[in-house]
Amino acid sequence: MNVLPYIIPQPLLIEVEVRSDDYHTKPSGAFEKLKHRPVILYITGEGVLSKHYPTEDVARKKITENKELLWSVTSSGKDSEGVTVSFMRRERIAPLLEELDRYAVPILEQHIASTHLSAGELSPGEALKRAFALSNLRRKPEQLNLLCRLLYHRLQLPVLLLFLVLLLGNFLLSERWRRENNLLQTELSARQRNDKLQKESREKQGRISNEYRKVPSVSFALLSDRIASYVPEEVRLNRLSLFPATSSGSLIGRDKEVKLSFGIIHLTGETTIPGSATLFSRFLSNDPLFDSVKVVSLERQKDSPLFQFELHLKIKS
Numbered sequence: 001m002n003v004l005p006y007i008i009p010q011p012l013l014i015e016v017e018v019r020s021d022d023y024h025t026k027p028s029g030a031f032e033k034l035k036h037r038p039v040i041l042y043i044t045g046e047g048v049l050s051k052h053y054p055t056e057d058v059a060r061k062k063i064t065e066n067k068e069l070l071w072s073v074t075s076s077g078k079d080s081e082g083v084t085v086s087f088m089r090r091e092r093i094a095p096l097l098e099e100l101d102r103y104a105v106p107i108l109e110q111h112i113a114s115t116h117l118s119a120g121e122l123s124p125g126e127a128l129k130r131a132f133a134l135s136n137l138r139r140k141p142e143q144l145n146l147l148c149r150l151l152y153h154r155l156q157l158p159v160l161l162l163f164l165v166l167l168l169g170n171f172l173l174s175e176r177w178r179r180e181n182n183l184l185q186t187e188l189s190a191r192q193r194n195d196k197l198q199k200e201s202r203e204k205q206g207r208i209s210n211e212y213r214k215v216p217s218v219s220f221a222l223l224s225d226r227i228a229s230y231v232p233e234e235v236r237l238n239r240l241s242l243f244p245a246t247s248s249g250s251l252i253g254r255d256k257e258v259k260l261s262f263g264i265i266h267l268t269g270e271t272t273i274p275g276s277a278t279l280f281s282r283f284l285s286n287d288p289l290f291d292s293v294k295v296v297s298l299e300r301q302k303d304s305p306l307f308q309f310e311l312h313l314k315i316k317s
Contacts, residue, residue, distance in 0.1 A: 011038040011108050016093055018045030023093050031103045038108035039100070043070065047088045048114050054082040063087050072112045086112040208245075208260075223265065223289065223315070230283035234276040237269040263291075265313040270306045274298060277309040284313060291316040 012034065015026040023045070053060045063071050063085050071087035090097070100107065220242055231237060243260050271277050277298055285293045296310040 011040050013040045013042060016041055016043045016045070016096065018043065018047050018088065018092050020046055023096065025096065031099055031105055034105045035103055036106070038106050040108055041110040043088065043093065043110065043112045044114065047092050048086060048112055049088065050084055050086040050114050052082055052084050057082070060085050070110060070112060072110055074111075086114065088112055226287060226289055227265075227267070227284065227313075230280060230287070231269075232271070232276045232280055234273045235269055235271045235280055237267060239266070239268045241266040263315040263317060265315065267311040267313065268309070270301070270308045272305060272307070274307050277307065277311075281311055284311070289315060 012027075017024045017026070051060075051063070060073075060083070063069055064073070068090055069087045070090050070093070071085055074084050074086070097107075223242065224240065227237075227240065242265055243262055244264065244266050245260055269277070277295065281293045281295050284290055291314045293314075294312045296312055298307060298309040300307050
């Protein structure tokens with residue numbers, strides 16, 4: 001199937017009748033409207049000569065290689081019967097050729113025939129029909145090159161528009177993919193931070209659990225009851241911390257290493273009589289459960305008759 005007529009503009013057949021001192025074209029004039037539209041010149045009239053050559057005769061090159069002549073070759077029937085070369089001087093229609101060149105009207109093919117068609121010569125209708133024959137294009141590379149240029153002029157605007165559409169589509173898709181990628185990266189970063197916090201929390205819980213496994217097998221209830229039995233009447237305890245947790249810094253924070261003070265008890269309380277705190281520490285020192293008792297602080301509260309104290313007890317191992 002020949003698809004060339006559907007791709008490039010339909011060629012226009014221009015019939016040129018050469019007269020004694022001028023020429024006549026049909027259709028005539030308005031060639032400036034035919035820019036990049038191929039034309040087929042069908043030339044007849046005075047000054048057209050035809051000569052028959054055997055198929056293998058190279059003498060016809062004297063005509064076909066002469067740049068001052070316009071020529072066309074038609075078959076005389078079977079290959080064995082030779083070919084007919086029709087020709088005329090280029091200067092007879094030189095103004096027409098210059099006008100076509102000035103308006104960028106490409107000549108797809110030219111057919112030269114005598115006034116009366118001889119054997120093998122083409123009629124105008126046959127010339128137009130044969131213009132896109134693939135077999136004809138294979139024999140004439142220059143004609144194929146011309147069709148390629150016509151195809152370029154025909155398709156450059158649609159291809160440019162297609163290219164612009166592809167660029168716009170690529171830009172829109174790139175923007176969309178970029179936003180989706182940024183969203184995924186944000187979600188991934190948030191998930192990684194959350195996983196890191198959970199991992200640190202699990203590690204901290206594991207360290208605390210390991211620390212508590214080192215706690216001596218002493219009953220906390222026994223320790224609490226024994227301490228409570230020594231509290232004087234004037235003393236009120238505010239806090240009792242068994243094996244208090246400490247860190248490498250001043251405060252226990254997320255990034256601090258937590259440790260337990262095994263065998264240590266912190267007591268804080270208040271009393272109206274300073275000696276009661278001292279007596280309380282002496283009672284605890286005499287108990288066989290405790291190795292030592294230390295009065296860390298004993299001071300009077302501001303604008304109050306009460307004294308606040310802090311004791312540190314060490315359990316016997």
